[in-house]
Amino acid sequence: MELVTDDIKARLLANWSDQHEDHAPVVKYFDPAGAATWLITEMSPKDNDILFGLCDLGMGFPELGYVSLGELESVKGRFGLGLERDLHFEARYLLSVYAEAARQAGRITESERALAHAAAAPDAAKRRRP
Numbered sequence: 001m002e003l004v005t006d007d008i009k010a011r012l013l014a015n016w017s018d019q020h021e022d023h024a025p026v027v028k029y030f031d032p033a034g035a036a037t038w039l040i041t042e043m044s045p046k047d048n049d050i051l052f053g054l055c056d057l058g059m060g061f062p063e064l065g066y067v068s069l070g071e072l073e074s075v076k077g078r079f080g081l082g083l084e085r086d087l088h089f090e091a092r093y094l095l096s097v098y099a100e101a102a103r104q105a106g107r108i109t110e111s112e113r114a115l116a117h118a119a120a121a122p123d124a125a126k127r128r129r130p
Contacts, residue, residue: 001082001083001084001085002085003027003029003069003072003073003083003085004027004043004069008026008027009043009048011026012026012027012040012041012042012043012051013042013043013045015041015042015043016042016043016044016045016052017045019042022094022095022096023041023042023094023095024041024091024092024093024094024095025039025040025041025053025054025089025091025095025098026040026041026042026091027039027040027085027086027089028040028085028086028089029072029083029084029085029086030083030084030086031058031075031077031081031083031084032077032081032083032084033077033078033079033081034058034077034078035056035057035058035107036056036057036058036075036077036083037056037058037107037108038051038053038054038055038056038067038072039053039054039091039095039098039108040052040053040067041053041095043069048069049068049069049070050066050067050068050069051066051067051068051069051072052064052065052066052067053065053067053095054095054098054099054102054108055067056102056107056108058107060106060107061106062099062102062103062106062107062108064095064099092112092115093115093118093119097115097118097119098115098118100118100121101114101115101117101118104117104118
């Protein structure tokens with residue numbers, strides 16, 4: 001599966017241009033045979049291999065950070081399966097809300113209740129990328 005289509009790439013590059021903005025995730029990647037998940041918001045225009053987003057390797061410590069597209073493309077999980085792009089993912093919140101909900105849950109979650117709770121937190125507007 002192609003992880004970055006032309007449309008996704010254009011949106012990720014556009015988000016990079018304003019790194020002080022809290023963007024909604026553009027794309028979700030996941031390990032179909034494991035617990036790893038990535039919500040990606042941006043791509044470096046100088047090096048299209050560098051992505052930024054919320055990364056969860058399935059060990060209980062999701063974090064905001066940079067990840068290599070090449071490494072994501074080379075991942076082979078159980079049964080030799082590569083990562084998949086969630087074709088049905090549509091972000092409903094900004095990345096900081098997903099990050100706060102993930103911090104509270106110990107994993108990336110799409111639970112409406114968890115996301116709404118994170119969005120309502122008093123310091124939600126203060127959360128930005130490191």
